[in-house]
Amino acid sequence: MEIQQDLRSHIRFYFEGQLRILSDVRTTDMLMRWLRSEAMRTGTKEGCNEGDCGACTCIVGHLNESGVIQFRLINTCIYPLSYLDGAWLISVETLSSCGSLASVQSEMLPLNLSQCGFCTPGFVMAVLYAQISQKDQTSEEALAGNLCRCTGYGGLIEAARRAQSLPIEPAFTAEIQKAEKILRDLPADGFSIVAEGSRVDAPKSLKHLLDLRNSFPSATIVSGATDFGLWVTKKLDRPEHIILTKFCIELTSISSGPDVIETGAAVSIEDFGDSLIPEYPELREWFHRFGGPQVRCSGTLGGNIANGSPIGDSSPVLIALGASLKIRSYRAERFIPIEDFFIEYGKQDLRPDEVLVSVLVPRRKNIKRLVVEKISKRHDQDISIVLAAMAEFSSGAPRYRLAFGGMAATPMLAKRTMESLDPNDLAHDFSPLSDHRADAWYRLSVSKNLVHDFLSGSASDG
Numbered sequence: 180m181e182i183q184q185d186l187r188s189h190i191r192f193y194f195e196g197q198l199r200i201l202s203d204v205r206t207t208d209m210l211m212r213w214l215r216s217e218a219m220r221t222g223t224k225e226g227c228n229e230g231d232c233g234a235c236t237c238i239v240g241h242l243n244e245s246g247v248i249q250f251r252l253i254n255t256c257i258y259p260l261s262y263l264d265g266a267w268l269i270s271v272e273t274l275s276s277c278g279s280l281a282s283v284q285s286e287m288l289p290l291n292l293s294q295c296g297f298c299t300p301g302f303v304m305a306v307l308y309a310q311i312s313q314k315d316q317t318s319e320e321a322l323a324g325n326l327c328r329c330t331g332y333g334g335l336i337e338a339a340r341r342a343q344s345l346p347i348e349p350a351f352t353a354e355i356q357k358a359e360k361i362l363r364d365l366p367a368d369g370f371s372i373v374a375e376g377s378r379v380d381a382p383k384s385l386k387h388l389l390d391l392r393n394s395f396p397s398a399t400i401v402s403g404a405t406d407f408g409l410w411v412t413k414k415l416d417r418p419e420h421i422i423l424t425k426f427c428i429e430l431t432s433i434s435s436g437p438d439v440i441e442t443g444a445a446v447s448i449e450d451f452g453d454s455l456i457p458e459y460p461e462l463r464e465w466f467h468r469f470g471g472p473q474v475r476c477s478g479t480l481g482g483n484i485a486n487g488s489p490i491g492d493s494s495p496v497l498i499a500l501g502a503s504l505k506i507r508s509y510r511a512e513r514f515i516p517i518e519d520f521f522i523e524y525g526k527q528d529l530r531p532d533e534v535l536v537s538v539l540v541p542r543r544k545n546i547k548r549l550v551v552e553k554i555s556k557r558h559d560q561d562i563s564i565v566l567a568a569m570a571e572f573s574s575g576a577p578r579y580r581l582a583f584g585g586m587a588a589t590p591m592l593a594k595r596t597m598e599s600l601d602p603n604d605l606a607h608d609f610s611p612l613s614d615h616r617a618d619a620w621y622r623l624s625v626s627k628n629l630v631h632d633f634l635s636g637s638a639s640d641g
């Protein structure tokens with residue numbers, strides 16, 4: 180085994196008309212700190228510093244496989260600075276750098292949607308993303324990752340509604356073309372930045388990733404960093420070595436075969452949703468209630484599974500669909516049904532030299548009905564109290580797969596209920612916890628109702 184030695188020791192990105200090069204990037208550096216304290220661009224605000232409020236929202240553009248910029252809305256407070264490599268960074272200052280306001284800003288101005296103004300730059304970026312990404316989403320969905328504490332949301336929602344039909348102005352189109360040209364000329368290699376007490380590795384290939392994993396089993400794998408970012412900003416973790424997955428080509432691709440859709444573990448929740456919803460339209464609402472656009476654009480499918488959370492939203496859905504995981508080490512590859520990955524709370528079937536490579540979701544074929552219900556205190560950007568994913572199959576056994584998050588120490592199937600088809604048997608399948616989100620009685624009662632509605636056919640799909 181060989182570790183590549185000849186890698187770049189800096190990152191390069193495009194910002195305000197220039198190619199920037201940074202060589203002192205550390206494991207704990209988040210983009211917001213660099214923007215506000217080094218680039219002195221203080222339009223981007225610091226609110227919660229944990230991905231919840233959207234005050235720090237910016238947009239990054241990375242080249243896709245066709246060499247075209249694909250935009251992402253991000254929370255800079257938990258976005259590792261190292262992920263800017265090969266990207267175009269757009270902050271609120273970038274928009275008016277030509278002297279005049281961008282069209283979304285001009286549309287927002289007369290709507291009286293700002294009092295103290297602290298949240299406004301973040302909303303401007305979310306509205307701009309709604310304009311340039313042209314996603315199939317409502318205005319409310321476009322703004323679900325941004326909070327305003329003093330103005331009503333009416334004007335903001337109206338601004339997002341108008342933005343979705345605003346053409347992109349010629350000056351911005353010209354800037355996109357310029358950024359694409361500059362980014363295309365950058366060699367597509369990985370990097371490794373070593374400083375005292377800090378090492379950031381960004382492998383481009385799965386082989387290099389596995390070599391690193393094997394040589395440094397205690398290094399932290401970082402994918403979208405929507406968990407990792409909070410360990411740094413809130414728990415004040417200071418990891419000495421991180422290995423980034425998002426530059427690794429094999430982990431960031433999606434391929435559709437006749438039997439399965441294979442999604443790389445470092446594919447964002449946003450791209451996973453876009454690829455799966457045409458096959459399973461019932462997942463549309465589930466998808467839009469997963470965090471907000473910023474969390475979905477950064478957070479990855481693999482991270483949401485590998486963290487082993489009992490309240491992660493993708494695992495119950497994948498269990499109900501009968502998905503499996505591809506796991507690899509330097510030496511071997513193996514496939515397991517996703518439900519077998521979760522052994523107990525905090526313990527997953529993943530050895531220190533292994534990484535989660537991809538998730539294989541069966542094509543629709545045999546699935547007749549799918550219902551996913553997320554129960555949470557808030558509609559948007561909230562963690563599940565219970566997530567029920569229930570599938571009915573047209574043939575084979577079992578006829579139903581009923582998977583739950585929030586009911587046990589891991590996401591799991593309600594096996595006894597699947598056999599008996601009696602919702603009361605959920606009390607044998609699960610002994611849920613009481614916590615600050617809900618008590619055990621509530622979790623059990625709501626789950627029984629959901630299963631009852633599903634089995635009696637009165638639950639609405641979606």
Ligand SMILES: Cc1cc2nc3c(=O)[nH]c(=O)nc-3n(C[C@H](O)[C@H](O)[C@H](O)COP(=O)(O)OP(=O)(O)OC[C@H]3O[C@@H](n4cnc5c(N)ncnc54)[C@H](O)[C@@H]3O)c2cc1C
Nearest residue numbers: 230402403404405406407470478479482483485491492535
């Ligand atoms: C504001 C906010 C809202 C949120 N809302 C939701 C929500 O509605 N629903 C929900 O389910 N979650 C939600 N989350 C949680 C979070 O977004 C997810 O858990 C996310 O999908 C984690 O993925 P990541 O790529 O960001 O993981 P990271 O933070 O990069 O990593 C998470 C863990 O997984 C490990 N890991 C990552 N990739 C691999 C791999 N390929 N192989 C092995 N190990 C790996 C890492 O080492 C780490 O231990 C929210 C988070 C925030 C901050």
Ligand code: FES
Nearest residue numbers: 226227228233256
């Ligand atoms: S500061 Fe609140 S999301 Fe970043």
Ligand code: FES
Nearest residue numbers: 294295296327328
């Ligand atoms: S205008 Fe004050 S927080 Fe939104």
